[in-house]
Amino acid sequence: MLEADVKRTAVVVMQLLGKPIPQGPSLATIRDLLAAEVSHPLCKILASTIRSEWRNANAHEDFRWDPVNSTLLLGGQSADLEEVLDAAIRARAICRGFEHGVAVAYAQNASLVVSDAEDSNYVGRDLSIVQAAGEARFPVLDIRRQGSLVRLDVPDITVESLREAFRAILRAAIADPSVERWELRQTSPDRPPLRVDRTGVNAGLQVAEPLWEIADPLPFASLPLLANAMTNAGELAATAASTVLVLAAAHAVGERDRLSPALAHGDPAAKDELVKTARLVSEGARAAARLLKSPADRRLLAFAAVLAGDCHRLRDSPPYELVHEFVPAERTLRRHMPVRLPWVTGLENSAV
Template identity: 25%
Template sequence: MPAWTLINCSQPLTVMRSALFAREVIQLAFAADPESSGLVLRTYKLRVDRSKANHVGIIRTQLAQREAVTDGEKAELSLDLYRRVIEGQFRPWAWTLLQLRGRSGSRLPELSALRDQLIADKHRVLKHAADALLPAVRNAAAHEDFLWDEVLEKIQVGESVTTVEEVEEATMRAYEFMMGCELAIVSCLSESDALVSAMSLEDPVDGSRTINLGAAINMFGTNGLQVRSHRLDRGLFTVELEEWPPDRINPGFQALITGAKILQQAERFQVRITGQDTLAVDLPRGPLDANFSVWRQASTHFFLMPPSTFLPVNVAARIEVEGREQAARSATRLALTDALEALSLLESKDRRYLKKAWSHVSARFSLIEHSFKVTKETCQLHGSSDIDEALKRIERLAKELSKQPQDVAVPFLASLVKGIEKNWEAIDPVSVFPLVDDTPV
């Protein structure tokens, strides 16, 4: 995220200068007085829900700017955007840094006083930030006490005038200062467990709704998926993806499973793909929570998650499309495909390689067995002969593979493998996840 922010901002050097300054301020203050500086930073952190609401307003105003027709409308919206950025994003961070540098006070100062304090500090970064503060413009925006002069093409505020370009420049300067501060705190938290603990002392029992929501959304980005929009409303979490490529199906499930663990406030989870009418995923919490135990087992043994890691949530989601009977066959085919792929690793004649591969295949079969059982219970796939027969064969193979290679009867192992192959061939090919890509594999 920090690198992406720097690459995509309009003035990366300005953002970087603010980030380096803010990081130094935070680190020096926390080293000198962890208790007092921790309190200051916690106070800032606990404003995050208000900051989120402000940010939503910023986005709404920017969207309105794109639709504005007249110069007067554009001027009014530029003032509104400036007020939102200054009040909700810039002012809290400016006051936080001033407090960490020795200023005291029980509440956020008014803009005129804040500007005076930034200038009085005499640090060039804060003096540069102070130039973003235009108290008269902010007050005019807040009280709608301004006029658009069509002749001069300027905004008249009291006895003075300003241009839309000047307002936009001040807005960008304030926003870039805030971006630098946000990058700084991310860097500091990543380097100091003590700071993390200090800033978490007064967290709500279930965590901050805004922070949890942000962390859940970030799970999609870390799994290579771009989120277009998201919402958490009355227990329903909805995310819209720009696209969900076939090679990102399981990473998408991973984002959902880990995101649900973070987002305890949500009871139902939906995934949309831009341009598609039907939901790609529409699930209650149950299958995601059930799948988490499988994911946790996989994460302790594998760097790359085997396909069966996500079998419970995959099958739960596809039931709505395929029906329970076909979903049972799909679950069986996918589990057996994973099993055969794992067994193919034992075809080498290199003994040293086989010794390493054996432990990998053993762990993988243990995972497939666990995942298959969880899928059967979670999705209520009882009475399916395909599942029952395949599960018995996987259980037997998992038991044999848990032994040391020298203790395994090769003919018996071979007969078990042939049984797996027979089961697999008896089921028609299925897609990995039909709601994203219906190509059989």
């Protein structure tokens, strides 16, 4: 533990402080360097993990197990196994906390990251994933990698944070295209993980790519990701389609209601924004439909076609008329409520 995590972490800390480090320093040298930095709490904490009395530089020949008393002998002295274990866990936690702090700092200061032309190892790719989630303002508590699967430990997902979760997945997929499957594991053990595979990511990116620079693509790009996640959660295609329909219709109707005051005053910019939003919702629903089996996909395709038809029909209408338009989307919203999201609890009577 001390020769690996603590020593490596201490070297990085000293380098960040701009302190000279000798080549191949011993643990005793590292301890002395840390102890000299009395004004830096992290150095004090790291130094406190180094227990010289437990370490024998001569091949550990004085470390042995006493089978009679069932205890560990360090230099001939009995040692409490629980104390040794607690010290090792504490040292590991301190090092991991430091690594997470560096990842958070990079995520909040993306301009400090210098891209490397060479292929990065998995540590660098993990850092880029955490940074991407930070840019999406979606908290990641831990990251683990198993082959082409990446697991992210995250706080419990809510209706409000679901879109940000999908945003983080898309951003992370851009940062590390080698990942085939994403799994977001929530804090509450009774909540199932949210799983998205490459099929869903590619469909979401196809919707999002033309929009990154001009608009927030997630209200629309999240729809195919949602369809894919519902399928991976074992939901029926009909249930997945209903959930996508609710979120798509809710966004179209919500934008109409938000812009209604400006529309009522004849604002052409509000009309253009609403028509553009409805058209993008239609495209997102169509992308989600391609990931579901019929007849569920036909419901989504029909909704997308009606919404696109409304956009075409209303392009020459005065803005005030749009206050009472998009009635099919409103009916769809009422028909398919309440929404079912297997990763979020307490939705039975809630609105989106």
